[in-house]
Structure formats: structure tokens, C-alpha cells
Amino acid sequence: MRSGLVAVAGRPNVGKSTLVNALCGGKVAIVSDKPQTTRRRISGIANGPGHQLVLQDLPGFQRPRDPLTERMQRTVDESLGDDVDGILFVLAADERLGGGDRFIAGRVFTGERPVVIALNKVDRLKPDRIAARIAEAAALGDFHALHPVSALTGDGVDALRADLVELLPEGPAYFPEGDVTDLPLEARVAELVREAALALTREEVPHAVTAQTEELEERRVAVTLFVETNSQKGILVGKGGRMIREIGSRARPEIEALLGRGVFLELTVKVRPKWRRDEAMLTRMGI
Numbered sequence: 001m002r003s004g005l006v007a008v009a010g011r012p013n014v015g016k017s018t019l020v021n022a023l024c025g026g027k028v029a030i031v032s033d034k035p036q037t038t039r040r041r042i043s044g045i046a047n048g049p050g051h052q053l054v055l056q057d058l059p060g061f062q063r064p065r066d067p068l069t070e071r072m073q074r075t076v077d078e079s080l081g082d083d084v085d086g087i088l089f090v091l092a093a094d095e096r097l098g099g100g101d102r103f104i105a106g107r108v109f110t111g112e113r114p115v116v117i118a119l120n121k122v123d124r125l126k127p128d129r130i131a132a133r134i135a136e137a138a139a140l141g142d143f144h145a146l147h148p149v150s151a152l153t154g155d156g157v158d159a160l161r162a163d164l165v166e167l168l169p170e171g172p173a174y175f176p177e178g179d180v181t182d183l184p185l186e187a188r189v190a191e192l193v194r195e196a197a198l199a200l201t202r203e204e205v206p207h208a209v210t211a212q213t214e215e216l217e218e219r220r221v222a223v224t225l226f227v228e229t230n231s232q233k234g235i236l237v238g239k240g241g242r243m244i245r246e247i248g249s250r251a252r253p254e255i256e257a258l259l260g261r262g263v264f265l266e267l268t269v270k271v272r273p274k275w276r277r278d279e280a281m282l283t284r285m286g287i
């Protein structure tokens with residue numbers, strides 16, 4: 001069988017995680033309309049007839065501002081330098097290609113590994129504009145294949161997967177069949193709570209939120225959300241606890257689907273000043 005690793009690179013918010021989920025046929029990574037959603041490397045495993053494709057979802061390329069974003073960018077740098085069989089370079093078709101994309105192109109088109117370009121979000125474009133975007137994307141570097149796709153609708157995803165599998169050498173399965181990710185269950189649960197918090201907040205709040213699963217029992221799941229300031233805590237809790245209840249009702253069905261059972265979800269919000277600069281805490285969170 002063919003098996004191997006493909007790292008997923010691109011600017012924040014271009015749809016890398018959505019695309020990894022679509023390629024794996026299940027929810028591996030959380031998604032949001034805010035940049036910098038993905039903070040750690042997450043393997044998404046796509047099993048198919050005669051292949052196991054392991055996609056490494058990564059944070060978006062960024063200029064680091066603090067220890068959190070430094071670690072995120074280090075993860076990206078290390079993962080692209082790792083022994084991967086190819087790189088999936090994701091671009092957003094609904095925006096003009098910019099300096100950020102060209103900078104990343106300089107990093108991925110090194111000639112060492114085949115690069116497959118996914119021009120994502122084509123559902124947002126009129127068909128007559130797709131050709132121009134393809135031409136722009138094609139000028140970025142010497143690619144192995146270029147696929148216009150929509151991670152949201154699934155358009156083009158099967159053809160993209162088939163091309164990625166072609167990059168893989170003969171080898172054994174690295175993960176048991178049935179696994180979709182390498183993330184421990186506790187981390188996946190915490191991520192689902194963070195996803196709900198990201199969806200419902202804006203401006204600086206999403207960036208200041210992290211979540212940690214405290215207890216994962218048969219019927220009860222306890223997760224703590226950490227923020228950096230009291231005012232952020234006030235926003236997450238909301239008037240009379242309205243916001244935290246909404247976060248809970250959004251996250252709970254997803255957690256139940258993941259666990260395959262009904263649970264009582266207990267959420268707590270705590271202030272941890274400057275956790276984004278706390279190296280020990282970042283290590284504990286696996287970032």
C-alpha cells in the first residue's frame with residue numbers, strides 16, 4: 001500500500017483545516033472565520049483502498065508576536081523541514097494572491113519535495129474568474145499538481161486526494177484503520193469547546209482563549225476556558241451566564257458525536273494573565 005505524510009501550508013484563514021477535514025472525511029481540526037485558529041500540528045488520517053494519507057494540519061504562516069505565535073511558527077518551520085513526502089500549499093481563491101502567499105511560496109518551493117497547490121474557496125468565485133486565479137497561482141512555483149477546490153462543498157476534493165496519494169511511497173499503515181487523528185480525546189474535546197468560543201466572540205477575545213479538558217467521565221465532561229483578563233472573562237461568561245451557556249450548547253452536540261454518548265458538559269472560565277507568554281503552560285497544552 002501507499003502511505004506517508006503531507007504537510008499543509010498556507011496563510012491563516014485560507015481553509016487549511018476545513019480542507020484537511022474534507023480530505024479525511026471527518027472532523028479532525030477545528031475551524032473558524034478568525035485567523036490563527038490552529039495552534040498546534042494535528043495529523044488528519046485519510047484511509048482509502050490501498051493507501052493511508054496522513055495530512056499534517058498546521059498553523060498559518062505568521063510573523064511571531066509572543067511565545068505562543070513563536071511556537072506556532074516554529075511548528076510550521078519544523079514540519080516543512082521534516083521528512084514529509086509532499087506539501088499541500090493552500091491558497092484562497094476569493095482573495096488576490098499577496099506578499100504573504102509569495103513568501104510562503106519561497107519556503108515551500110525548495111525543490112526538495114513535491115508541492116500540490118489547492119486553490120480553495122472556489123465556491124465564492126464566478127466561474128469566469130477561476131481561470132485568472134489559476135494562472136496567478138500557477139506562477140508561484142514549480143508545482144506537481146494544481147487543484148481548484150471548495151473544502152466547504154467538497155468540490156474537487158476527491159481529485160486532490162488522488163493526486164496527494166500519488167506522492168506517497170510504498171509503505172505500511174502508520175495508524176490503525178479507523179483512527180482519524182493523532183490528537184488525544186481530551187485535546188479534541190477542549191478544541192471543540194474553543195471552536196464554539198471562537199465562533200461566538202470577536203476582536204481580541206478569540207486569540208486570548210484557550211481550553212483544557214479537566215475531566216472526561218462517562219456522563220460528565222468538565223472543560224476550563226482560560227482567558228487573559230477579567231474583561232475577557234466577563235465577555236465569555238456573558239450577562240447572567242448567557243454566553244457561556246451558548247458556548248456549551250454549541251459544543252455539546254459535537255462532543256457527544258465525538259464520544260458517541262450523551263454527556264453533561266460543565267464549563268468554567270478562568271483568568272490566567274499572559275498565558276500566551278507562559279512557556280510552561282504552552283508546553284502543557286501541547287503547543
Ligand SMILES: Nc1nc2c(ncn2[C@@H]2O[C@H](COP(=O)(O)OP(=O)(O)OP(=O)(O)O)[C@@H](O)[C@H]2O)c(=O)[nH]1
Nearest residue numbers: 012013014015016017018032036037038060151152
Ligand atoms: N466559502 C468557503 N469558505 C471556506 C472554504 N474553506 C474554508 N472556508 C472558511 O474559511 C474560514 C477559515 O477556515 P479554516 O479551515 O479555519 O482556515 P485555516 O487555514 O485552517 O485557518 P488557521 O488555522 O487560522 O490558519 C472558515 O470560516 C471556513 O468556513 C471554502 O471552500 N469555501
Ligand SMILES: [Mg+2]
Nearest residue numbers: 016017037038
Ligand atoms: Mg486551521
